[in-house]
Amino acid sequence: MHAVAAAPALLVAIAFALPLASLRIRRASFFHGVALLATSVALLLTLYGYTYVSSSGKPLVYRMGGWPPPLGIVYEVDPLSALLAAYTALVLVAIVAYSSWYLGEDSGLPYYYALLLGLESGLLGIYYTGDVFNLFVMIEVLGITCYGLVAYYRSTREAVEASFKYAFFGAIAGLLYFLAAVLVYASFGSLTMGFVAAFSRPVYRLIYGNLAAVLIWGNITAAVGVVLALSLWTFTFKAGVFPNHFWLPDAHPAAPTPISAVLSGLVVNAGAYASIRFLYTVFGVYDPLSEFYELSNYVKVVLLSVGGISALFASIMMVIQSDVKRLIAYSTIMHLGLVFTGFSLGTSEGVRASVYHILTHTAGKALLFMSAGVAIEVSRTRRIPELRAVGRVYKLAGLSIVLSSLSLVGLPPLAGFFSKLALYQAYVESGHFEMVAVLLISSAIALLGYLKVVYPTVFGEPPVSSGVSRLRGPELAVALALLVALLLVLNPPVVGGILEQASRAATDASRYIDEALNAFVDYVSRLHPAPGG
Amino acid sequence: MELLVDIVGLLLSVAIYPGLLFLVVLGLLSQWYRRKLVARLQNRVGPKYVGPFGVLQPFADVYKLLFVKEVVTGVFTPVRLLMFLTALGIAAISSAAALLPMGLYYLKAPLDIFVFIYLTLYASIAIAMLGLGSTSPYPSFGGARYTSLMLVFEPAIAMSLIALVRVLAPGSLSLAEALSSPKLLLNDPLRGLVAVAVIAVAAVAYSLALLAKAMMKPFDIPEAETEVAGGYLAELSGPALGLSILLHEVELALYLLVLANLVVPVPPLASEAPLVVVALIKYFAVLTLLVVVAYSMGRVRVDQALKTLGRYSLTLSAVALIASFLT
Amino acid sequence: MDLPTLMLTLTATSFLLAVALWLPTARTSRIRRTEVYLSGEPQAHFKLSLVEVAWAIRYVMQRLYKTLVEQVQSGLFNDWFAFSLPYLLLLAVLLYMALGG
Numbered sequence: 001m002h003a004v005a006a007a008p009a010l011l012v013a014i015a016f017a018l019p020l021a022s023l024r025i026r027r028a029s030f031f032h033g034v035a036l037l038a039t040s041v042a043l044l045l046t047l048y049g050y051t052y053v054s055s056s057g058k059p060l061v062y063r064m065g066g067w068p069p070p071l072g073i074v075y076e077v078d079p080l081s082a083l084l085a086a087y088t089a090l091v092l093v094a095i096v097a098y099s100s101w102y103l104g105e106d107s108g109l110p111y112y113y114a115l116l117l118g119l120e121s122g123l124l125g126i127y128y129t130g131d132v133f134n135l136f137v138m139i140e141v142l143g144i145t146c147y148g149l150v151a152y153y154r155s156t157r158e159a160v161e162a163s164f165k166y167a168f169f170g171a172i173a174g175l176l177y178f179l180a181a182v183l184v185y186a187s188f189g190s191l192t193m194g195f196v197a198a199f200s201r202p203v204y205r206l207i208y209g210n211l212a213a214v215l216i217w218g219n220i221t222a223a224v225g226v227v228l229a230l231s232l233w234t235f236t237f238k239a240g241v242f243p244n245h246f247w248l249p250d251a252h253p254a255a256p257t258p259i260s261a262v263l264s265g266l267v268v269n270a271g272a273y274a275s276i277r278f279l280y281t282v283f284g285v286y287d288p289l290s291e292f293y294e295l296s297n298y299v300k301v302v303l304l305s306v307g308g309i310s311a312l313f314a315s316i317m318m319v320i321q322s323d324v325k326r327l328i329a330y331s332t333i334m335h336l337g338l339v340f341t342g343f344s345l346g347t348s349e350g351v352r353a354s355v356y357h358i359l360t361h362t363a364g365k366a367l368l369f370m371s372a373g374v375a376i377e378v379s380r381t382r383r384i385p386e387l388r389a390v391g392r393v394y395k396l397a398g399l400s401i402v403l404s405s406l407s408l409v410g411l412p413p414l415a416g417f418f419s420k421l422a423l424y425q426a427y428v429e430s431g432h433f434e435m436v437a438v439l440l441i442s443s444a445i446a447l448l449g450y451l452k453v454v455y456p457t458v459f460g461e462p463p464v465s466s467g468v469s470r471l472r473g474p475e476l477a478v479a480l481a482l483l484v485a486l487l488l489v490l491n492p493p494v495v496g497g498i499l500e501q502a503s504r505a506a507t508d509a510s511r512y513i514d515e516a517l518n519a520f521v522d523y524v525s526r527l528h529p530a531p532g533g
Numbered sequence: 534m535e536l537l538v539d540i541v542g543l544l545l546s547v548a549i550y551p552g553l554l555f556l557v558v559l560g561l562l563s564q565w566y567r568r569k570l571v572a573r574l575q576n577r578v579g580p581k582y583v584g585p586f587g588v589l590q591p592f593a594d595v596y597k598l599l600f601v602k603e604v605v606t607g608v609f610t611p612v613r614l615l616m617f618l619t620a621l622g623i624a625a626i627s628s629a630a631a632l633l634p635m636g637l638y639y640l641k642a643p644l645d646i647f648v649f650i651y652l653t654l655y656a657s658i659a660i661a662m663l664g665l666g667s668t669s670p671y672p673s674f675g676g677a678r679y680t681s682l683m684l685v686f687e688p689a690i691a692m693s694l695i696a697l698v699r700v701l702a703p704g705s706l707s708l709a710e711a712l713s714s715p716k717l718l719l720n721d722p723l724r725g726l727v728a729v730a731v732i733a734v735a736a737v738a739y740s741l742a743l744l745a746k747a748m749m750k751p752f753d754i755p756e757a758e759t760e761v762a763g764g765y766l767a768e769l770s771g772p773a774l775g776l777s778i779l780l781h782e783v784e785l786a787l788y789l790l791v792l793a794n795l796v797v798p799v800p801p802l803a804s805e806a807p808l809v810v811v812a813l814i815k816y817f818a819v820l821t822l823l824v825v826v827a828y829s830m831g832r833v834r835v836d837q838a839l840k841t842l843g844r845y846s847l848t849l850s851a852v853a854l855i856a857s858f859l860t
Numbered sequence: 861m862d863l864p865t866l867m868l869t870l871t872a873t874s875f876l877l878a879v880a881l882w883l884p885t886a887r888t889s890r891i892r893r894t895e896v897y898l899s900g901e902p903q904a905h906f907k908l909s910l911v912e913v914a915w916a917i918r919y920v921m922q923r924l925y926k927t928l929v930e931q932v933q934s935g936l937f938n939d940w941f942a943f944s945l946p947y948l949l950l951l952a953v954l955l956y957m958a959l960g961g
Contacts, residue, residue, distance in 0.1 A: 165937055176948070225956035233948045243947045246940040249933065298958045302951065317933065320918055320925060412871055421864055444687075448680075451665075459611070459668050547873050604889045607896040617882045624877035628870040642866040652870060669896045681919075767897055772885040836919065 004052075004077055004128060005062045007045040007089075011121035014038045015114045022110035032100035035113040039096045042120060043089040050082040054501055059512050061130065061194075061519045068523035069130075069516055070190030070215060076130025078512055080355065080502040084273055085127040087359060088266050091366055091483070092120050098370050098479035099258040102377070112152060112256075119145040119262065126270045130516065132181050132191045132282075135274065139177065139238065143170040146267060149259045150251045162254035166247045173237040173244075180230035187223040189215030194516020197282045197509050200224075201290050204513060211520075224283060224292055228299070231278050239271025239336045242310040248333055249317075253325035253382070257373030260325060264332040265366035269358050272339050276351060279343070281509045286346035296346055303344030308438045310337025315442040318449030323382050324372055327449055328365070331408060334442055335361045341438075342423050345430045352503035353422035360415040360490055364407040367483040368453075371400035375457040377470055387456040388463035394471045398458045400480045405450035407487050410443055415490035542638030543631060551635040553627040553783075559813075560782030561591040563789070563820055570821065571828050591782075598775030607768045609668040615769070618666070619776040622659030625652045626783050633790070634713035635812070637804050641709040646698045649708050649791075650691045656784045657683055657746065663777060664755065664765030675764025678835050679748075679755035685839055686742035689846040690788075693739035696853035697795045700728045700735075708791070715798040731856045736796045738850035743792065744827055745842055747785045751830040752838050793819040 018031065025031075053060050059078035067073070077085075096116070103109060122142030129135050147170065151163035181191065188196045198204035199220065205212045237244035252260045284290030285299050314334035321327040335357065342354030371390075374397040379388040391398020407416035420439065427435040505511070546552055565580060565588050572579030580587025606612045629652040631640050642648070661683060664676020698706055701715035717725070745752040756764040769777055793815040794802045802812050833841065861869075918925065931939070 161935075168937065169940070221959045222956075225959045226952050229948065229951035229955045232951060233944075237944075243943040246933065246943070250935065292959065294960075295955055295958050298954050302954065306947075313928075313932075316921070316924075317928065320929075412868060425864075448684075455665060459609075459666055461609075543869070543873065547877060553877065599885060602889060603892055605892045605894060608893050609896065612891060613886050616886050617878065620882040620885075621874065621878040623881060624874040627877060628874040631870060631873070640861060640866055640870070642861045642863050644863050645866055648863065648867050648870060651867060652874065655874065671897060772889050776881075776885065839919065 002062065003045050004049045004060060005064070005075055007042045007049070007085075008121040008124045008128065010045075011038060011042055011117045011124070015117035015121065018110045018114045018117070028103075028105045028109055031109045031113050032096075035096050035117065036093070036100070038117055039089065039093045039120065042124070043086070043093050046082070046086040046089040046124065049077060050079075050086040053077050053082040054079050054498075057511075059505070059515045061515050062128075063519060063523075068520050069192035070195045070520065073134050074130040074192055074194070074516065074519065075128045076194060076512065076516060077128050079498075079505040080273070080276070081127040083355070083498060083502050084269065084358070085124050087362065088123050088127070088269070089120070091266060091362055091486075092116075092262070094479045094482045095258050095261050095366065095370075097475045097482075098261070098373075099256075101473050101476040101479070102256065102258055102373060108152065112149070115145045115148045116259070116262070119149065119267070123266060123270055127273060130193045132184050132193060132196065134191075136174065136177055136181050139234070139270070139274075140174050142267060142270060143167075143174060146170075146251075146263060150255045150263075152256050152259065153254070156254075158250075159254040162247070162250040166251040169237065169244075169247050173234045176230045177234040180227045180234070183223045183227045183230075187216065187218055187220045189217055192516055193277070193282050194513050195520075197284065198513045198517060200282070200284050200292060201287070201509075201513070203289060204517075208517065221291065225295070228278065228283060228285070228292075228295065232275060232299075232303075235271040235275040235278070236306065236340070237271070238274070239268045239340070240333050241271075241306055241336050241340055242313055242333065243306070245310065245314075245333045249326050249329045252329035252332065253323060257325075257369055257376065260329075260373075261366040261369035264329060264369060265362040268332060268336050269362060272336065272343070272354065272358060275340070276343050276354070276506055280351065280506045281512050284509060286507070287509065300344050300346055303340050304432065304435065307337040307339070307341035307344065308435060310334065310340070311438055311442040312445075315445040315449065318446055319452070321449070321452075322384050324376065324384050324387065324453055325369070325382055327384070327453060328368055328372060331368075331446060331449065332361075332365060334446060335365070335408070338420075338423060338439065338442075341435055342426055345426055345432065347426065347430055348503045348507045349422070349426040349429055351506045352499050353419065353426040355502050355506075356422050356490075356495070356499055357419040359495070360407065360419040360487075363483055363486040363490065364404045364416055367400050367480065367487065368404035368408065370479060370483070371397045371404065372453060372457070374471070374476070375401070378463045378468060384452055384456060387460060389457055389460040390463060390471075391458035392462045393468050396477060396480050397471075400484055401454055401457050403484055403487055405454050409447050409450055413488075413491065415487050418491050539638075543640070546631050546636045546638045547627050551633050552630045553623070556627060556630060556783045556786050557779060559790075559816075560779070560786035561595065562588070563786055563817075564591040564782050565589075566817065566820060567824050570824050574825070574828060595775050595778055598778070599772050601771035601775075604771040604773055606770065606773070607667065607669045610768045611666065611668075612769070612773055615663055615666055616773050616776055618659045618662050619773070619780050622656040622780045623776065623783055625655035626780075626787050629653055630787060632709050634709050634802055635804060635809060639709055641707055643705040643707055646694055646706055646708045646711075650694060653784070653787070654687070656780060657687060659780060660755075660765060660777075663769070667765070667768040669768050671763065671767045672765050675755040675757075675767070679765065681835060682745050682752065682755070682838060682842065685842040685847055686745040689738055689742040689842065689850045690746065692847075692850035692854045693735040693742070694791075694795075696731055696735040696850065696857040697739070699854075699857040700731050701795065701798055711798075712791075712794050712802040715801055717798065727856060727859065731853050732796060732798075734849050734856070735853035736792070738846045738853060739792055740823060741842065741846040742850070743785075743788050744823065745838065745846075746788070747781065749823070749827045751827065751833045752842070753832055754835050754838060757832060789820055789823075790816055 059076050062075040064073045119142060122138050122145060125138035126135060126142060129138055147163050147167040150166055151159050153159045184196060185191050188199050199212055199216055240248040252263050255263060279285045283292050285292050285295045287293060311334045314330045318327050318330040339354045339357050342357060343351050375387055375390040376382050378390045379386060407414035410416045410420040423439060424436055569579040580590035583590045583593045604612055629649050632645055632649055633639060661676055661680045664672045664679055698708055698711045701711035748756050756766060766774060766777060794812055797815050800808055800811055802808060
């Protein structure tokens with residue numbers, strides 16, 4: 001049970017230990033090994049957490065330091081959180097393997113891995129946390145490690161500028177989210193998501209009347225509109241959705257390639273997850289039993305338009321890029337736009353389609369960045385007209401580029417097709433046929449963009465021999481093969497049950513609320529045992 | 534047991550009739566017809582020797598090409614991969630023919646016009662990849678020009694098809710239903726008039742876009758013989774060339790079949806022999822019209838082609854689509 | 861039959877048929893490689909330059925692209941806020957009013 005909280009804490013501890021260790025130890029392979037070990041342990045812990053939560057059927061509540069909610073900070077892990085956390089850990093293992101190939105003997109390695117492990121800790125914290133303020137803390141942890149990693153090549157002007165813009169924007173977004181947390185605390189009297197969720201539903205306010213009387217202060221409805229606006233703004237910033245996407249095309253290319261894979265594949269998911277959590281569980285915007293159900297149409301229209309515009313805008317911009325990493329960064333904006341349209345529909349099919357698309361997009365995007373990174377390394381340039389065909393000398397990289405592009409476009413039988421099909425079915429079921437058109441048009445235009453990446457790296461000129469010598473080593477093959485396997489495996493027969501459970505956990509908040517309230521009630525009843533036993 | 538019957542029926546329908554074999558024969562016959570018609574228009578003789586009136590000339594050409602033992606190609610061209618893509622295009626067109634209600638066994642689903650559009654997209658992408666994937670300058674030009682045109686004619690064809698199917702099968706948007714049991718609004722004169730207008734406009738848009746898709750004049754820039762040395766065909770020979778000729782003819786045959794039977798919905802298309810004969814008569818009538826109009830024009834430049842297609846095909850098909858939602 | 865099943869069935873059929881068509885033709889032919897056809901120019905002068913694939917989109921929408929690149933996705937930080945801040949204000953006003961508050 002406590003394994004759940006161990007993962008972020010362990011990662012942070014190792015992250016801080018690495019720069020200290022670098023005072024004595026100089027060998028690069030030590031740091032590669034420690035990072036790989038740390039991420040593997042995190043993977044085991046998150047997998048254990050997932051199996052525990054999915055088999056028990058109820059969310060897992062971990063009280064930090066033993067303090068009960070609503071006073072203390074809790075981690076509340078339900079199937080959705082556990083799924084995304086375990087998946088993140090899995091993909092990060094592959095990315096660390098890739099980093100060990102990509103960075104080799106780089107001198108800044110201890111700091112790189114310190115920041116990367118801190119990033120993973122922040123991500124797992126975001127998925128696991130059940131507290132509004134702790135979410136702010138984890139968003140900031142994630143943010144700061146990201147800013148540092150984007151600026152890793154700090155001697156280049158591009159990286160520093162991109163990092164600075166990202167950091168400035170991120171600081172403002174964090175501040176606004178902090179304001180939202182303050183408003184939540186001021187109205188609901190508690191920062192625990194489970195409690196805020198309970199008090200958003202009149203049923204629970206009635207049952208736990210005394211508690212509500214103590215905690216709630218003033219008019220909830222007045223504050224929640226502003227809270228939701230601020231939080232959604234921050235989460236659209238984190239996810240890189242129009243109009244808060246401006247930092248993304250500059251920051252993702254400037255980072256080292258494994259970090260681009262992490263940023264585009266994993267960090268943006270946190271924004272989508274947090275939005276799902278706030279909209280479905282905490283405030284119950286799509287829940288007829290909740291106080292804020294009147295918001296559902298407004299939120300749906302806003303998020304549908306924002307997501308749709310992102311998808312179209314990004315696919316159009318993808319086509320004219322001459323820098324391969326910037327092209328892939330625009331494709332991230334497009335897919336996250338589609339994810340936002342999925343869960344904004346309000347149905348459980350919509351959430352299921354969104355989560356499925358998050359999974360397939362992560363695998364496809366990370367693989368695309370990694371294999372494009374191989375091509376960039378071999379060609380010594382990021383400009384598309386000058387890329388060399390790495391597919392001619394290293395078949396796995398060529399295959400990875402083709403498979404990941406096809407999965408992102410949505411070609412059967414790869415995973416991306418099934419997630420786009422799920423999105424299509426969600427749109428049709430809720431009657432939003434214009435989103436079907438948006439999906440098809442943006443995919444068609446994006447196909448041209450991906451063609452611009454695939455064509456030179458598979459059909460182009462063979463690379464010069466001096467670049468090819470870098471391609472040896474098992475880490476690269478393992479990293480690429482793992483993600484290719486993911487693309488082939490994530491089809492409905494395999495993940496159907498997992499997704500069902502995750503989407504039901506999101507749309508049906510009663511178990512989430514019950515667990516949080518039970519944690520409180522248990523604690524109180526142990527302090528004051530009822531007379532007569 | 535029933536599943537086995539379904540599978541066998543599907544495979545026969547896709548491979549023989551109205552699928553691959555039927556489309557190959559029809560396509561090559563149409564090539565003969567086109568070559569003979571254009572030749573007579575240009576005061577030439579056309580195919581004459583192979584078979585009566587030279588009917589078997591295209592068959593002989595393709596047969597000879599497919600059984601050549603050696604493929605001669607450029608140094609960088611991945612010719613086996615390109616042949617697979619061409620074969621995939623041909624196979625996708627044959628599978629799309631399983632949606633036509635001509636045979637004894639055909640598939641039907643609501644909204645299956647989208648499946649039709651999706652499958653025929655494989656053929657266009659195959660042709661584009663033949664050009665771009667040949668990694669040689671002239672085919673690259675041809676492929677890039679074809680891709681540029683594709684961005685305009687693909688949506689135009691798709692929108693015209695959806696408009697036509699929407700008018701003829703409003704409930705289910707199913708191509709099979711539009712072909713086999715079209716609903717003609719004869720009782721309500723106003724809606725009937727709008728329906729006829731939509732069909733006419735969509736037919737014009739579709740035909741123009743089809744000229745571009747089949748690379749017939751005036752839009753045959755991608756395979757321009759003098760400008761880009763054969764365009765996408767430059768580095769192909771032997772079996773590769775034979776397959777790409779087959780792809781071209783099969784694609785044109787399928788699109789013309791659908792066009793002819795959607796634009797003239799009576800009598801509907803079914804598996805009885807007289808109705809199939811009538812369908813083929815409609816097919817050859819439309820082919821004649823198209824060839825005569827097309828070959829009376831010269832070739833246009835690619836930016837002129839884009840402007841023409843955009844103005845007369847894309848906008849007309851969009852108008853037809855919007856109007857079809859009003860019926 | 862419903863739409864996704866139909867699509868998957870026909871896609872599978874076309875792949876099978878494609879392999880059936882391709883195997884006999886691809887296996888029995890030898891490949892003879894010649895120099896790239898350059899209308900007689902020597903291949904030493906040849907550098908494979910990739911033609912702009914998306915030329916059409918760029919040409920047709922050049923005005924849109926000009927606006928997008930110069931005004932929307934310019935690199936300037938202040939321009940970004942001109943887009944992001946109104947979005948925040950819109951959200952706040954909309955959601956506050958929606959709750960009747």
